[in-house]
Amino acid sequence: MHELSIASGLVEKLLEFSAHNPERTILEVRLEIGELSHIDSEQLRFCYESIAKETPLEGSILTIARVPAIVSCPHCTYRGRPDYWDEALAIAPVMTMRCPHCGKAVEAEQGHECAIKSVRLLDTHTAPSV
Template sequence: MHEMALMAGVFDIIRENTEDLPEKNVTRVTLVVGEMTNAVPEALEAAFEVYAKGTPVEGAELVIKNVPLMAKCRGCGWEGKTEKHVFMCPGCSSLGMEVVSGRELYVESLEVDGDGD
């Protein structure tokens, strides 16, 4: 349940990006979460509700974009989706695959009320 700690980080980022804006009302928060992180979407959603309560983020939509785990074989160059973290190359059966994507964990964008300038 480190999702509470992760969400504290998300709210720090929200604050840093909105404190100087006239539009204080955050209506959407978009996160990008790779498959090979230990962040569980349901737990992130629950933590989001807790942190949003009583802030300008309350009631905002939380969008979680999942990124599949993709790996590339150092041996034969095969690249593709890796099921269940089995890092054995489907092409040449060798071990030793590099993670191409799936470790992402970041705030992509925020939607705030009003048109700005």
């Protein structure tokens, strides 16, 4: 359960921010997750919501953006989307770390990220009371 440890690390970081900025409420957290990180967005959101319960983060929204993988080939000049095995039997296309041009091993440039992109806050001092 990869997602649980990511979610708890995330909540920990946000609670720390919240402790230092008690006048600001975290409304939304935007995360970027790379295609190669093997993180299940739904699982992660579920874990986040369960951990955030009964903390100042309760009710905040976790928005997850997928970052497509970009690979580069050290053997030729290829740089771009990785190659996929698009087999009829596969449920989803399987990514291969193989160059679509020369067939040799490629290196991932982008796609392993798992980072907070931005956080949307509500400043309770300036916000009109509802």
